[in-house]
Structures are given as structure tokens and as C-alpha cells.
Amino acid sequence: MSTRTSWSSFKGNWSNGTGKGGHPRDSPQWVASPNRKTIVTTRAPYLRKNSHLFWPCKGQNAFLPRGTALEPMQSGNSNNARNCLKIPRMTRTNPALTDPVLSSFFRLWLPSLAGIMAMTTANIVDGIFIGNYVGATALAAVTLIIPFLGILFGVTFMLTMGGTVRAGKYIGEADTAAAGAIFSKTLLAVVVLVLLVTASGLLLETYLLRALGGNDDVLPLMQTYFRIIMGFAWAHLLTVVMYFFVRVDGYPALAAIALITGSAVNLVLDYLFIVHFQWGIAGAAWATGISQALPFLVLCGYFFFPQRRLVFNLRQTKWRELFTSAFNGLSEFINEISASIIALLLNWMFMIRLGVEGVAAITVVNYMMVIGLMMIFSIGDAEGIFISQNYGAGKLHRIRRFLLICISLALLISSISIWLLLCHTHVLVSAFLNAEDQDVIELTIGLLRLFWPVFAVSGLSLVITSYLTALHLPVQSSIIALARSLVLPVILLLTLFHAFPELPFILAIPMAEVITFILALFFLARFFPNQTLFRKLDALKPSRL
Template sequence: MTSSPSDSRALGGPILSTFFYFVIPSIVGLLAITTASIVDGIFVGNYVGAEALAAVTLMIPFFTLLFGLALMLAVGGSVRAGKYFGEDDNEAASAIFSKCLIAIVAFGISLTSVSLLFEEQIFTLLGAPPELFALMSPYFRIVAVAMPIQLASVVLYYFIRAEGRPVHATSALVTGSLANIMLNALFVAYLGYGLAGAAWATLLAQSIQLAVMLAYFTVPVRRLRFQFVRHGWRELGSAAYNGVSEFINEISAGLVILLINWLMMLKLGVDGVAAFTVVNYLIFLSMMVFYGIADAMHLLVSQNYGAGKLQRIRRFMMAGLCAILLLSGLLISLLFTAGDLLVDMFLEDSAVAAAELARSFFFILWPLFPVNGVNVLISAYLTAMHLPLASATVAFSRSLVLPITLLLCFYWWLPDQPILLALPVAEWLTFLLAGALYLRFRPRRLVPVKPAPALAEAA
């Protein structure tokens, strides 16, 4: 097996330059994915109509669930591969990569078949009214065909990054995002193909993105080799379990937003929903940056864990903590100095009530920014150290259990208090839990060089 030119960078390069080498492409890649989804909404909303935008929005929970499942396998498997790379066991890394890719492609193809057979039943479960079925169907059928391609790209992205080539992986996402913008402009804006045009743009853009990913296998000096594996498939379950926190993060965000919108509508009406939407854009973009740092930590920590380099793990964690705290401070400063500008970007001048609510929400929510990124960082560290239960506990607490519980408590038992106070309280309570878990599982003096395939969390 040949080695990657990035080997020495992850395991022996200068801490800060190595940290930013992996973090910056990771952030750019996540922002590219985010931009692609926003672009679809812009083109559909402006050139097809409000009903079409509603039709696409109704399908988002279904595709989010599938993406979350792929993310669980991709992150859990790539962290496992990163540890193997740190142990200089390229054969084992290639084996887990091949298992993950085969499994996700098989899952995607099966899912496409099921989706096409039970289309109307899926629409009903998503809460779509029957009058929208005809509008949703062309888009859904084409995107269902694109799903195996997209899920395969997710797996390739995380494993190529884990191998030490974040620039190649990110360039594929950026290329796909740019292709999606141009194809939407062609099919939807210029040719007027409607929702079917938007779906074809997604399918072709995902195909281009996958082609760029697959160009990795033309590189002569690489450590990942695809192989048809005949044994050891139980390891796939361990990999998925290790990535369960990513699945929780992915699906729970939509559930929490759904609950907030419902409570806002009951308490403050449409203006409350619109005002929270403005604030949520800022939260969402900041979380993409924090998740970018966390994704880089997955491979930096896992590889050094496999190599037994505990001091490097501590230094990378310190670099991640400093970066998150600096970004959080800048974000809070932005809220207090340019809050009006942010509100004006999303709300027209006539929306006076919504604008005032949005400004008040800034003052309620700013305390969550110093700790939400730290919670994500610690969750990523626990995943990379092969502690899936601890990582899932942090993710489950900060993204689902505490927010939903506290939102309902504020609504029912503290009606005079702003319900959005529940979000910073949830993050700070999670911070106490995450800090305790980090202290419990901080890098130890001895790390097993050759652990058993199914590493026990307590080991």
C-alpha cells in the first residue's frame, strides 16, 4: 500500500497550520452544501411559485432522514478508518471504506425502488395535502433516482478527507454546488421546466460531484482501495453506532424548528415565526462553521488516537476551542453592533412588528453562542475517540431532549417568559454535561495501538 502525502501533516505537522489545512476546506464544503439547498428554494420560489416551494419544503424531512442515515455511516466509518490510518493499517481502512460504500449504495438503490412504489403513501406521511401530489410527484421521482448518487458522495467525501485530502473532497462539493446553481438557472429560470427542472438540476449536479469524488481513484499515491469484502461485516454496525450522534444532530434540528414554529404561531402569530426565521438563519450559518471545525477534528483526533499521540490530541482540541470562542465572540459583537442590518436583510420595511421581535430575540439568544460550538466540538472529540454512547448523549441532549423539554416547560409553566430562553438554557446545561464527559474521557497516558475490531467504549 502506498501512503498519502498528507500522512505527516495529520500526525506530525505543525498544530496550527495542520488545523487550518483541514478546517478551512471542511467549513467551505459544508457552506457549499448549505448554499445548494438555499439556491433550490430561491429558484423554485421565484420562478415556479409559492405552491411549488411548499411542495419541495414538505419533502425535506424525508430527504433529511435519509441524509442523516448516510451521515451516520460515513462519519462513524471514516473515524474508524482514521484510527486505522494512525495505526498504519491501510488494509483495514480500505476494508471499512468498502463496506460503507457498498452498504450505502445498496441502501440507496433499495430506497429508490421503495420510494417509487409507495410515493403517495410517503406524501401522506409527510402531511402533504392530496392537491399537491401531482406537483410533488415529478420532483420526487427524479430526486429519488439521484439519492443513491448523493449518498455515495457523502461516504466518499468523509473517507477522502480522512485519508488526508480535504481539498479534493471539498472541491467536489463546491463543483457540485456551482453546477446546481447554473443548472437551476438553465432549467428553471431560462427554460421554464418547473419543479422537474429543479430535480434534473439536482440529479446532474450530484452526478458531476460524484465524478469529481471518483477522480480520487486515479491518484497513484493513495491509501484507500475499493475491494469487494466477503467477511467482517459486523464491523459496519460498530461504525454506524459510532456515528449515531451525527444522525441525531441531523434529524433533531428539523423537529425542534417545527416545534418552535408551532409555539410561535400560538403565542406571537405569523410575526413571531418570521422573526425567529431571521435569527435562525444566523444560528444555522454559525453552526455550519462549528460543524466544519468538528468534522476536521474527527480525522485529526482519530488518526492521532490510533498513533497514540495524546499530546497532539490535546493541542488540536485547544486550537479548536480557541477558534470556536473567537468566532463566538465575533458573532456576539455582530449581533449587538449590526443587528438592525441583519434584520433589514431578511425583512421588508413594512414588517415593523416582526423586525422588533427579531431584535428582541437577538438579546434573548446571544448567550447560546459561547457554548453551542464547544458542545459540538466535544461531541466530535468523543466520536473520534470511539466513544459513541458519550457522543450521542451530548448530541441527544443539546439538539433534542433539552430543547424540546424546556420549550414546552416555558410555554406551559412560564408563559410570561420568552419561550426562546429555552435554547440558551439547553445549551448551557448540555455544556455542563459535555464538560463532565470530556474530563471523564480526556486523552489518557496509554492508548491501545491495536484494539479489537469492536472497540468497547469504556476501554
């Protein structure tokens, strides 16, 4: 409800709304000209950069919400500043900063869980359809292309995660202009990346596919799949960018709906194109491509939301900020690239020791790991949004409570996963393999009994890594990611494989996870959200670009 107010009613003792006077540095404001129709800007010395003020000037009337707290302009870059008043901005509240911590967690986590699990399920369904209805050679062709797509996804993920963490901090500071700028830069950078990689990939197609391991038997299938899927690369990568930025602006439901839509469409199209129309590997590629384009179109609905904080602008400056923010997403890039390297190394070792059955067994183990770890990854996704914004707003107590909730849920999910693996191993493995493959089933059960410690500690390491990333600590989070996903697994795998052939070399993975967890605990103890946290972060923080 508003009331018409004139200048004469503004006279008296003014304050910043707290009753104590002073400068409202933390209160974002509107800026309006005297006719209240044109929005202008000011940079008063005591206000944040790009803060906004609403200026009803002397002799003019203004419409204000009842109970609005006012104080006179103290300085500004307008000739009318001395005759003006500042009025708090009327805008939507940020639930990440104001809602109860527990409800904020579930509001962010549940949509993330739904979307990520839908995406994970889609990948598993793709493998099932291709392997059962197109053939093992076609499945191998797709698998050989995945490392190239993984590198492309890793670069995009690095830019996106670094950008969303910085945007979240800006939103917490009420600097929506800066948040929109980093959103625009990230989107533009990924568009350029897609154009360059698509053009060069199609131009050097044969050389690239040969380098990925394609031989004369599998190369035609690789070419068919590659040409179609690269035509949709833009949709896949831009969906990644939009998904995370839409979530950081407070629209997790839209992001989840987009991914669930893509997953459902992928399932239907896989059946139609592969089983019904029998298009083979081309049908698999078209189903995947179309199901990647639809989520992007759904996410574009964000641009029609009138209260969105992130505004896309084609003209940008200070591009160095993109690279500094990308550095903060380096740990995510390391995780994506390292996963491909470790997968290749494990496949090579299993082929030498156990043959095709060993590769099949570790594939089932990977499916089970992905399902469990993606649930915890969704926790880290919500964690990054909440903590980055509360870090920008300086709300230490909310950061601490949210972190403890994330750790508790990660422990619960890990405990349930271990219980299922140890008590219902045969049932779970049989869901992925036919009863005829009894040797593979027994081998998979044996691997899971060696592998279960991974579920005990890897989830907590992921939560701690996301926490450090949200606090703009890229070096620390990258050290954990590099140790967990590349350095320790490679060293321990090669050591056990060559120096201790009598031991199962797969033990290297649980050993690497336990060592990484100890390292993550060290960083968590150093940067735990207590009274000295902000002082430590300020000492490490580079100058803002």
C-alpha cells in the first residue's frame, strides 16, 4: 500500500532505518529523476559502487510505501543532491539471505537433486539402449568420443562454476549489475568456444577420431555419431551455463524442470529412434541432441521473468574478470578431465588382467558410484549457491549452519549407499547384467566389496571442495580435486599394478579417497566458518577487477 507524500512531510530527524543514523551502505536503492519516470544513477562516496537511489526532489511529490524509512542525501554527483532524499529500494527479497537455513537448503537442494538425477539417469538409459539394441561396437564408438566431449564440457563447467560463484557473491552484495556482467561474459565465452570447437572438430574430424582410438572397424560409426552430436554441442554447453546461473538467481525449479524435460524426452526418443525406427547409432545421436536442445529452450524462459537479477548485455568490458573467476572453477575442470584419464587407465589395466569381463564389471561399479555421488554432488550444487551469496552478505552464522547441514546429509547418503552395497549387492548388480553373465556378476560383487570405502569418504570430500569454491578459494579446492581425481589415483594404480601384482590394483582408488579426505579435513579446519574466517579470506583475496 502506498501514500502520496510531499517534501514538507519529509522534514525532521532522519536515519537509515535503524534509528541510529549513519550510512546505509548495505541497503541497495533505486535512483529516479524528479518526475519519477527515468531511472538514473549516482555514486555517493559512502554507497557501494552501482548502488541506486530514488530522488524525490524539493517541490515534487512521491508515492512511497507506508512506513518507508528515509534520510536526506548527504552527497552525490547531481546539482540537486542537497535537495533530495534517499528511499530504500522496493525489490524482491533474496530467500538465500533471509529464509530459515533449513528451508533454504531444501528449496535449493531438492530441485538440484531432481535435475541432476534426471541427467544421470538419461546417461545410463543411453548406454542401455545402445548396448542392447545397436550393439557393442556402437557402444564402443560412443565411448571413444566421450573423452573429447568431456574436455569440452570440462572447460564450460570451469567457466560456469567460477562465474556462478562470483555472481552469487555479487548478488549477496546487492550488486546486480556486476552479477549480470559476469553472466554475460560467461555466456559469450561459451558461445565462442562452441563455434571454434565445432568448426575445428568437423574440419579435422578424421584425425581427431583416429587420435581418440578409432580404427577401421569403428571409425564409420564414430563419424556418424560425431557429426550429429557436434551439431547440438551449442545446446548442451549453453544449457550448462543457463542451468547454474538460473539457479544462483533463485529459480531452481525452472532449472530442474528443464533437465527433467530433457531426460524424459531422451527416454522416449531413444525408444522411437533406436527400437521402433531402427536408425541405429544415428538415432541415438539424434535422440541425445534433441533432448539437449529442449532444456535450453525451457531455460530461455528465464529471460521473460520480470524480477530476474541477471541481465544479459552483449557489450562487456573488463574481460580479465572472466579468467579470474574461471580460475575459481578450476577444481571442477580438474574433476572432469581427470575422470576421463582415470577411466582410460582402468580400462587398460582391466583389459590386461581380466579382459572384457573386467571392463564390464568396472562399468557396473561406475554406474553405481555415479548414482550415489551425483546425489552428493547436488548437495554441493546447492551449497555453492547459498554460501557464495551469504559470503557476499557477510552472514557467517548462516554459512556455518548450512555447511553442517550439508555434511550431515552427505554422511546419511554415504551410510545408506554402503548399507545397500554390502547387504543387497547381488540384487543391485543383477539389475545391470543378465543372469547369463554369471562370471561378470561375481566379479562385480568382488569389486564392490573392495570399493565400498570410496562411498564412506568421497562424498564428504566433495562437500568440502564445494565449500572452498564458494568461498573463492580456488587453490585449496583445486589441490583437493587434483589429489582426489588424478595425482593420487594414477600414482597408486601404477604402483600397485607394477610393484605389487599380488594385490588387487583397484584398492588404489579407496586408498586415494582416504588420503584426499584427510587433506580436505585439513583445509576445512583451516577455513571453518568461525569468527576468524573473513579475516583469513581477506588476507588471501585478490583485488576485485
